[in-house]
Amino acid sequence: VEKFKSISPAEFFYRNKEIAGFSNPARALYQSVRELLENALDATDAHGILPDIEITITRDKSKSFVYRITVKDNGIGIPPHYVPDAFGRVLFSSKYVLRQTRGMFGLGAKMVVLYGQMTVGEPVEIITSPIGSRRVYAFKIMIDIKENKPIVLYKASWPKNSDWHGTIVRVAIEGDWGRARQRVIEYVRRTAIVTPYANIVMLTPDNEVYVYRRVTESLPPPPRETKPHPHGIDLEMLKMLIKSSDAKTLEEFLIKEFQGVGKVTAERFMRQYGFDPNRDPRTFTQEELEKLAKALKEYSEFRAPRADHLSPIGAELIKLGLQAILKPEFVEAVTRKPVVYEGHALIVEVGLAYGGAIPPSDHPILLRYANKIPLLYDEKSDVSWKVVAENIDWSYYGIQFPAPLAILVHVCGTKIPYKGVGKESIADVPVIESEIENGLRQVARALKAYLAKKRREEELQRK
Amino acid sequence: VEKFKSISPAEFFYRNKEIAGFSNPARALYQSVRELLENALDATDAHGILPDIEITITRDKSKSFVYRITVKDNGIGIPPHYVPDAFGRVLFSSKYVLRQTRGMFGLGAKMVVLYGQMTVGEPVEIITSPIGSRRVYAFKIMIDIKENKPIVLYKASWPKNSDWHGTIVRVAIEGDWGRARQRVIEYVRRTAIVTPYANIVMLTPDNEVYVYRRVTESLPPPPRETKPHPHGIDLEMLKMLIKSSDAKTLEEFLIKEFQGVGKVTAERFMRQYGFDPNRDPRTFTQEELEKLAKALKEYSEFRAPRADHLSPIGAELIKLGLQAILKPEFVEAVTRKPVVYEGHALIVEVGLAYGGAIPPSDHPILLRYANKIPLLYDEKSDVSWKVVAENIDWSYYGIQFPAPLAILVHVCGTKIPYKGVGKESIADVPVIESEIENGLRQVARALKAYLAKKRREEELQRK
Ligand SMILES: Nc1ncnc2c1ncn2[C@@H]1O[C@H](COP(=O)(O)OP(=O)(O)OP(=O)(O)O)[C@@H](O)[C@H]1O
Numbered sequence: 001v002e003k004f005k006s007i008s009p010a011e012f013f014y015r016n017k018e019i020a021g022f023s024n025p026a027r028a029l030y031q032s033v034r035e036l037l038e039n040a041l042d043a044t045d046a047h048g049i050l051p052d053i054e055i056t057i058t059r060d061k062s063k064s065f066v067y068r069i070t071v072k073d074n075g076i077g078i079p080p081h082y083v084p085d086a087f088g089r090v091l092f093s094s095k096y097v098l099r100q101t102r103g104m105f106g107l108g109a110k111m112v113v114l115y116g117q118m119t120v121g122e123p124v125e126i127i128t129s130p131i132g133s134r135r136v137y138a139f140k141i142m143i144d145i146k147e148n149k150p151i152v153l154y155k156a157s158w159p160k161n162s163d164w165h166g167t168i169v170r171v172a173i174e175g176d177w178g179r180a181r182q183r184v185i186e187y188v189r190r191t192a193i194v195t196p197y198a199n200i201v202m203l204t205p206d207n208e209v210y211v212y213r214r215v216t217e218s219l220p221p222p223p224r225e226t227k228p229h230p231h232g233i234d235l236e237m238l239k240m241l242i243k244s245s246d247a248k249t250l251e252e253f254l255i256k257e258f259q260g261v262g263k264v265t266a267e268r269f270m271r272q273y274g275f276d277p278n279r280d281p282r283t284f285t286q287e288e289l290e291k292l293a294k295a296l297k298e299y300s301e302f303r304a305p306r307a308d309h310l311s312p313i314g315a316e317l318i319k320l321g322l323q324a325i326l327k328p329e330f331v332e333a334v335t336r337k338p339v340v341y342e343g344h345a346l347i348v349e350v351g352l353a354y355g356g357a358i359p360p361s362d363h364p365i366l367l368r369y370a371n372k373i374p375l376l377y378d379e380k381s382d383v384s385w386k387v388v389a390e391n392i393d394w395s396y397y398g399i400q401f402p403a404p405l406a407i408l409v410h411v412c413g414t415k416i417p418y419k420g421v422g423k424e425s426i427a428d429v430p431v432i433e434s435e436i437e438n439g440l441r442q443v444a445r446a447l448k449a450y451l452a453k454k455r456r457e458e459e460l461q462r463k
Numbered sequence: 464v465e466k467f468k469s470i471s472p473a474e475f476f477y478r479n480k481e482i483a484g485f486s487n488p489a490r491a492l493y494q495s496v497r498e499l500l501e502n503a504l505d506a507t508d509a510h511g512i513l514p515d516i517e518i519t520i521t522r523d524k525s526k527s528f529v530y531r532i533t534v535k536d537n538g539i540g541i542p543p544h545y546v547p548d549a550f551g552r553v554l555f556s557s558k559y560v561l562r563q564t565r566g567m568f569g570l571g572a573k574m575v576v577l578y579g580q581m582t583v584g585e586p587v588e589i590i591t592s593p594i595g596s597r598r599v600y601a602f603k604i605m606i607d608i609k610e611n612k613p614i615v616l617y618k619a620s621w622p623k624n625s626d627w628h629g630t631i632v633r634v635a636i637e638g639d640w641g642r643a644r645q646r647v648i649e650y651v652r653r654t655a656i657v658t659p660y661a662n663i664v665m666l667t668p669d670n671e672v673y674v675y676r677r678v679t680e681s682l683p684p685p686p687r688e689t690k691p692h693p694h695g696i697d698l699e700m701l702k703m704l705i706k707s708s709d710a711k712t713l714e715e716f717l718i719k720e721f722q723g724v725g726k727v728t729a730e731r732f733m734r735q736y737g738f739d740p741n742r743d744p745r746t747f748t749q750e751e752l753e754k755l756a757k758a759l760k761e762y763s764e765f766r767a768p769r770a771d772h773l774s775p776i777g778a779e780l781i782k783l784g785l786q787a788i789l790k791p792e793f794v795e796a797v798t799r800k801p802v803v804y805e806g807h808a809l810i811v812e813v814g815l816a817y818g819g820a821i822p823p824s825d826h827p828i829l830l831r832y833a834n835k836i837p838l839l840y841d842e843k844s845d846v847s848w849k850v851v852a853e854n855i856d857w858s859y860y861g862i863q864f865p866a867p868l869a870i871l872v873h874v875c876g877t878k879i880p881y882k883g884v885g886k887e888s889i890a891d892v893p894v895i896e897s898e899i900e901n902g903l904r905q906v907a908r909a910l911k912a913y914l915a916k917k918r919r920e921e922e923l924q925r926k
Pocket residue numbers: 035039040043073075076077078086087092093094095102103104105106107108109110166167465
């Protein structure tokens with residue numbers, strides 16, 4: 001007879017840690033460093049703070065394969081009453097709003113704590129002091145897996161005698177530095193390339209120190225919280241928006257709850273589809289809601305989403321970064337206009353580097369980023385790879401493989417449709433695929449012109 | 464100021480449906496058929512029932528891109544008081560036990576319901592009658608996403624006037640049959656190959672009918688629930704086992720809660736590590752638990768896991784299946800002995816087919832299965848691909864590419880470490896990688912001998 005039961009989200013991710021990228025000790029060490037570093041960057045550059053981040057990875061003196069990871073940042077800190085849930089409750093987050101951040105699931109820090117708890121059994125240590133707070137707070141936390149809630153083993157606080165603000169996270173996990181080393185170092189390096197305003201220092205178990213000093217004091221404008229765009233709104237989201245809105249009429253609802261809808265646009269929209277502007281949206285029947293959702297999806301006159309709440313890397317910075325790491329003879333980059341995916345605004349950026357010190361290979365070298373996070377694994381199941389390897393006929397642009405060609409793709413937005421909670425590859429979403437393709441064709445055309453010009457000059461020289 | 468909140472598992476998977484394989488209408492149609500068919504097979508062959516399964520996919524008459532999917536089975540049915548949670552509560556399942564089943568997450572049916580709810584807005588319809596029940600039960604269910612609980616819009620029951628038992632699931636979703644068609648048909652065909660005891664009929668939106676008649680009445684022994692093996696037990700699992708066990712002493716705990724541990728083995732184990740057999744495991748300190756977990760992991764005298772609770776396809780059936788689909792000139796297959804991964808017993812099976820009607824290609828054709836589920840996507844991020852394309856030097860076995868070579872890999876066990884909840888590829892787990900490699904070398908050696916013999920015969924003929 002079948003034994004039915006339900007389990008908590010903590011138990012789900014404890015049983016299925018491979019789903020979150022923790023599939024073996026080397027991957028777990030990589031993923032743990034990532035999750036903590038991504039949290040540190042979200043706590044700084046999304047809040048107008050020039051990041052100063054220190055990462056320390058050391059071997060435990062007695063237990064083999066046990067590593068202690070410490071990540072320290074000068075970010076906004078965490079209000080003490082939220083710390084236990086932030087590190088001890090799966091699906092708890094401050095990033096469930098519509099804003100471009102690296103984090104989005106409410107899971108990362110908890111996976112690190114869970115993995116440490118199951119492999120080593122020690123609590124995570126948190127030290128934090130929010131901006132403006134006069135105290136420093138310290139915690140030792142474990143997760144009650146069955147109930148999905150934090151177990152606070154220790155907490156303390158003391159007066160702050162400096163103006164330090166930020167967070168220190170210390171955890172002990174089973175890992176494998178030998179196998180993880182190359183990817184961890186690559187990950188931090190590729191992070192530094194797109195955050196030239198950050199100081200990042202990493203001490204490794206082999207006692208190597210990697211220092212990425214900031215090369216600019218100018219922080220890009222931080223991403224801002226926004227409203228959903230009407231395109232791609234599904235029925236459930238529409239129902240949720242209506243439920244949580246204080247708007248009394250349909251017209252007020254459209255203007256207040258969406259971006260890209262002003263009074264004039266709202267009136268035209270309602271007139272075109274025969275909606276009553278004064279109707280209370282809470283009184284709509286299921287059929288009327290379906291009609292409204294369908295109309296919102298197809299109406300083409302809504303203003304395209306603005307880019308100003310998003311935070312792309314920028315074409316100049318992409319070119320600088322490619323120049324610095326690859327030393328190519330030619331480099332080009334483009335930042336596309338925003339598009340909409342299920343109500344979310346997305347910007348795709350594409351960079352191309354050719355020749356110079358790039359070694360020839362059978363496929364383009366692909367450097368992927370999503371919300372400024374470097375994606376290093378699962379390349380072949382990423383939508384970018386599909387575009388670069390299948391949708392583009394490179395011979396049309398004058399490229400014969402093997403060729404010295406590198407492509408950088410950055411997708412940023414208020415939601416990244418990752419294929420997995422380990423954030424390694426982006427799903428096959430049609431609008432993203434076509435944006436990458438169009439951006440790639442733009443930079444490839446520039447390469448084609450460059451190669452043609454180069455060939456003409458070489459022929460002239462020969463004569 | 465950061466807005467902290469927690470969300471329910473239903474809201475998590477609603478917001479991140481790409482994580483579960485629902486990344487576009489074509490994938491969603493494929494995934495929906497899969498999830499329902501996998502549930503129907505679990506309800507039959509895991510319970511000694513020869514499966515009779517009907518799949519119907521029809522276009523909605525008025526709404527474009529809306530499809531209605533119906534899956535009917537003759538399985539064990541669902542007790543009516545569990546139906547609402549089974550289809551309306553995310554992370555609710557009867558497969559959270561240690562038994563080889565296709566399902567494992569408690570999510571599949573709910574994802575189909577969620578996706579239908581957000582794209583079309585109609586409830587899922589369930590009709591079910593458990594074996595031995597005298598009534599048939601009908602439900603219409605939607606999911607309260609915020610609270611992660613079912614909304615029962617309709618329920619009814621009536622006396623059963625036949626001995627039918629089983630379940631019918633009917634749902635309306637947005638899909639794209641044009642783009643999904645090839646993969647859905649391939650998925651059902653590859654399912655039928657490894658379930659030759661099943662009748663599967665599928666009616667498609669193009670009014671095609673695919674019929675897979677059973678070619679045998681003999682069902683393999685159903686998989687059975689088992690206990691964890693001591694190898695790979697982590698601290699958390701050890702604590703949970705102790706907590707839920709009614710054993711009064713350590714000796715009783717070891718014998719009762721694990722497979723592969725008899726009285727003699729338990730005594731030897733405890734003596735070797737200096738444990739007191741009469742100690743109540745509930746009194747162990749954190750340090751003693753760590754010592755016990757470590758000892759359980761390393762002690763080499765525990766009996767290897769038995770294969771009898773698992774349900775592999777079997778070498779004969781793999782060869783038959785490869786022969787039938789590929790018409791090769793040579794075929795070989797091997798079923799490996801069970802190994803342990805984190806307390807779970809796993810069996811890897813490898814099949815190889817060469818020549819004949821197989822078209823030559825640059826890489827081996829790879830047919831992947833996990834717990835008898837065909838895996839069609841994300842091939843290049845699967846551990847099998849890594850072994851087939853990187854770990855094996857095919858020239859050593861007499862293979863020069865392009866070559867007409869196909870490999871089948873089946874991994875079965877009480878837990879499959881998938882990379883994602885969409886069940887498309889298996890994570891890089893070291894013991895699985897080495898098992899696939901060893902199995903592959905076994906069948907490749909047989910191919911090498913065959914090719915050598917063939918070459919000798921051809922040379923003899925030439926003289
Ligand atoms: N270093 C930090 N500084 C400030 N806040 C932090 C820090 N680390 C974690 N947090 C807070 O804890 C919350 C939970 O972090 P966690 O990594 O689990 O989820 P997330 O970052 O929101 O999403 P994701 O799972 O995608 O990483 C964050 O939303 C953030 O509010």
